[in-house]
Amino acid sequence: MPTKIEKDAITGTETTGHEWDGIKELNTPLPKWWLYTFYATIVFAVIYVILYPAIPLGGGEYTKGVLGFSQRAVLENEMAELHSERSVYMDRFIAASMEEIIEDAELQNYAMAGGRVAFADNCVPCHGAGGAGGPGYPSLADDDWLWGGTLEDIYTTLQNGVRWADNEETRTSQMPAFAVDEILNAGQINDVAEYVLSLSNSASDAQAAERGAVVFAENCAVCHGESGEGMRELGAPKLNDSIWLFGGDKETIVETISKSRGGVMPAWGGRLDDVTLKQLTIYVHSLGGGE
Numbered sequence: 001m002p003t004k005i006e007k008d009a010i011t012g013t014e015t016t017g018h019e020w021d022g023i024k025e026l027n028t029p030l031p032k033w034w035l036y037t038f039y040a041t042i043v044f045a046v047i048y049v050i051l052y053p054a055i056p057l058g059g060g061e062y063t064k065g066v067l068g069f070s071q072r073a074v075l076e077n078e079m080a081e082l083h084s085e086r087s088v089y090m091d092r093f094i095a096a097s098m099e100e101i102i103e104d105a106e107l108q109n110y111a112m113a114g115g116r117v118a119f120a121d122n123c124v125p126c127h128g129a130g131g132a133g134g135p136g137y138p139s140l141a142d143d144d145w146l147w148g149g150t151l152e153d154i155y156t157t158l159q160n161g162v163r164w165a166d167n168e169e170t171r172t173s174q175m176p177a178f179a180v181d182e183i184l185n186a187g188q189i190n191d192v193a194e195y196v197l198s199l200s201n202s203a204s205d206a207q208a209a210e211r212g213a214v215v216f217a218e219n220c221a222v223c224h225g226e227s228g229e230g231m232r233e234l235g236a237p238k239l240n241d242s243i244w245l246f247g248g249d250k251e252t253i254v255e256t257i258s259k260s261r262g263g264v265m266p267a268w269g270g271r272l273d274d275v276t277l278k279q280l281t282i283y284v285h286s287l288g289g290g291e
């Protein structure tokens with residue numbers, strides 16, 4: 001350490017007293033703004049350490065700070081608040097019938113939001129985006145229902161599935177495979193297919209259709225109705241409209257009659273909880289064809 005403070009002749013700044021080959025180091029003071037900011041951070045750090053958890057002590061221990069603050073506790077409080085807010089909703093949702101839910105804007109929003117997500121997760125692979133359907137998978141967005149389009153009907157279909165072997169209450173019916181089971185011969189199948197075409201005003205051979213009408217009355221009307229109006233108790237589709245589950249061209253109709261189809265939908269009752277089933281029902285009901 002130099003004993004006497006020396007000033008640099010040119011700048012007038014004190015030197016540190018260090019000298020290398022005649023060059024002396026200036027002891028330039030730090031800028032004031034920098035220095036005060038630095039002091040402020042020290043004061044802040046000291047106060048912080050006193051008030052808040054700060055220094056790890058090893059073994060999971062740490063200085064707790066006089067305020068007793070804990071992020072974990074804050075999170076727990078927030079979660080508890082959220083749960084209690086939600087459970088008010090949930091309790092109301094669970095207690096309400098589906099009819100009541102669609103009357104109540106708040107509950108309906110809740111149902112639609114949940115239903116939309118559950119639909120995308122579980123139903124879109126078969127029923128398509130927005131329930132548009134496809135060959136073998138009914139559209140859920142139109143007025144044509146196999147098993148019924150009321151809230152009750154949709155809920156029952158969802159809960160128990162269609163022809164789902166693991167569920168005793170599943171919706172079920174089976175159209176006979178008229179060729180495979182040798183109930184009708186090829187000529188009769190051709191005729192009745194022509195008659196089915198005529199029901200929906202598609203181009204058909206009038207004579208064959210006339211013969212087919214007799215075959216239809218004897219073999220098909222029990223399920224599809226006298227004039228092809230369909231029957232929901234049996235999930236038998238309407239044949240007198242232009243909406244087709246499997247296809248309305250002659251070839252597809254002949255194949256349906258010959259081999260029958262037997263579409264299967266899983267029962268969702270055991271897989272999804274009741275709140276989700278209600279949400280899905282309300283969502284599907286809202287897609288366009290709800291009754």
Ligand code: HEC
Binds near residue numbers: 118138140148149263
């Ligand atoms: C594995 C494919 C598959 C999945 C996944 C599926 N479905 Fe289906 N669903 C079907 C088939 C096939 C039918 C028609 C069965 C028949 O021929 O009657 C059907 C019928 C329905 C019906 C009756 C339609 C009517 O006209 O009466 C509703 C409602 C329905 N599904 C809703 C849903 C919902 C909601 C989901 C998701 C939770 C879902 N489905 C998932 C295959 C599926």
Ligand code: HEC
Binds near residue numbers: 178243
């Ligand atoms: C036991 C009841 C039952 C009888 C009898 C029956 N069907 Fe069906 N039919 C159904 C059901 C149920 C479906 C559709 C669901 C499935 O199989 O997936 C169907 C589907 C069809 C379809 C397909 C419709 C579409 O939208 O793609 C045609 C066509 C049809 N039947 C014609 C006939 C004809 C013709 C006869 C008589 C020769 C007949 N059915 C007899 C129950 C029956």
